Amino acid sequence: MDDLRRPKHRSMVGWYDPRVLMHSAYQIAIANIFGRHSDTRLIEALASQPQNEFDYSQQAGDFWFDYVSDVGDGWNSTYAVADAIAQPTLDVVHGEVRETTSAGRVLLFGGDEVYPYPSRNEYEIRTESPYAHAFAGRARPEVYAIPGNHDWYDSLVAFSRTFCRPERGFATCKTRQTRSYFALRLPANWWLAAIDLQLGADLDEPQVQYFQKVATRMDDSARLIFCVPEPRWILEDAYPRHSNYEELSGTQFLEERVFKRKAQVFLTGDLHFYKRHENATGVQKITSGGGGAFLHPTHAPNTRQLRNGFEQRAAFPDEKTSARLAWRNFLFPFLNPKSGWLYAFLYSMSAWLASASLEAADVIDLPTALGAAMNAAIRDPLNGMWLITILAGFIFFTDTHVRSWRVLGGTFHAVLHFGAAFLVGWLALLLTVQAFDLSYGSIVQLLVSGLITVVLGAVAGSFILGVYLFVSISIFGRHSNEAFSSLRIQDYKQWVRLRIDASGALTIYAIAIDRVPRRWRAQQRNGEQTWVANDSRATPPRLIDRVVVRP
């Protein structure tokens, strides 16, 4: 019987909610300290049974598998993709041809399986529940996963519990891996190596040994697919001076020293869009991070031609759509209402410190009030320290690895907020003293002007951040993460479906959903409870790219 209850769900993460910001900062700091000094992968390797590659090479007929990454954010986006993946067959139109694709025998998660940070509860609600409902009453694939940075924020504890315990399974599907990396032996001598590069891009010794053992079972004609946690080919182009991208990468090391061959296909997520890059020898580097998390921009930074010889062959959403979406940053205060608390605090504290030495007579005249505020900033050590701390915060926040740009951009951004905080504070004083005729310095006047500063500061601060993000992404191609996480876009989702046919050709289908459903209806399917879309504005899955890699 139909039931109008909503599934237990989460909405898209509000990245500018001060609680999320603070908890994320705390988790990242801890993960960076403990992740690097006590590597969970070593403990996993010691504690678990030796792991071999998982063999699917004897499968008869076409072998289908699905790759999805950056899932486990809001219910609508995560479940829409999960439900499309779980459909036994899915017709896609390719030019004049309609092709029928089949649900994968194997489902691979490419990293960032939960947002904003991992815990047992969040994995269950944001990731397992949508996938369990999607597979209800349908055939279940075998599930594998590698961790992305978000999975690493608790040093992999919840990830290991979710994906590396075969006796437990994932979302009613079978799991087999016992470590955070694995290899699959696929039909037609294709091999898939899924690599865990932790937070920094480092390989641990047991992982190297594992892949060395796998490599001994590969013959000369074996062909390689790499699943990696981030699109280094894009990031090293965008941040050429970042120390992480200067050394030999973990994947290069595996290609040159372990597998002694080049991978022909790279699959990754981390950036929440679809882009395919190809070089002259036909190597495919696919970024497919549209499994549920907020959308990242495809128009900036420009990745059409990467310096390592790779050219962009496909992007979703297209650059025009992406550039148009960036304008939504002007609605920042409405899209991120909780961010207002942060600016309310910053602005009211700044105004309070600046007004401490202000005389009643100074308030009326703007230049006089500004002079007094600047005087206070220089002469009052507490005020000075407060402003320097905020300035340092904005410089740290600026997205560039060129130091001079960072200082310049951060200072400009901070000065905008200082100016706005002063104006908001001055306006509050003027209103209370002149318009409301309250006596300057009285408790009532202080409270009322404080309240005005809090409200105006929340709106002005959030709005300035929105404008700053829009300018950064649209003119400088920077802050692609911040300027789009702010928009919390649940649409433009996608995943990649792959087929190995009898000839040994690997066909890669990128499938997207432009608009995900917002409403759902409970339904029984083969005796199991599930949810089906109940939203006429939602769009069906469609093919956005297709490429064939031949032997």
Ligand SMILES: [Fe+2]
């Ligand atoms: Fe992600």
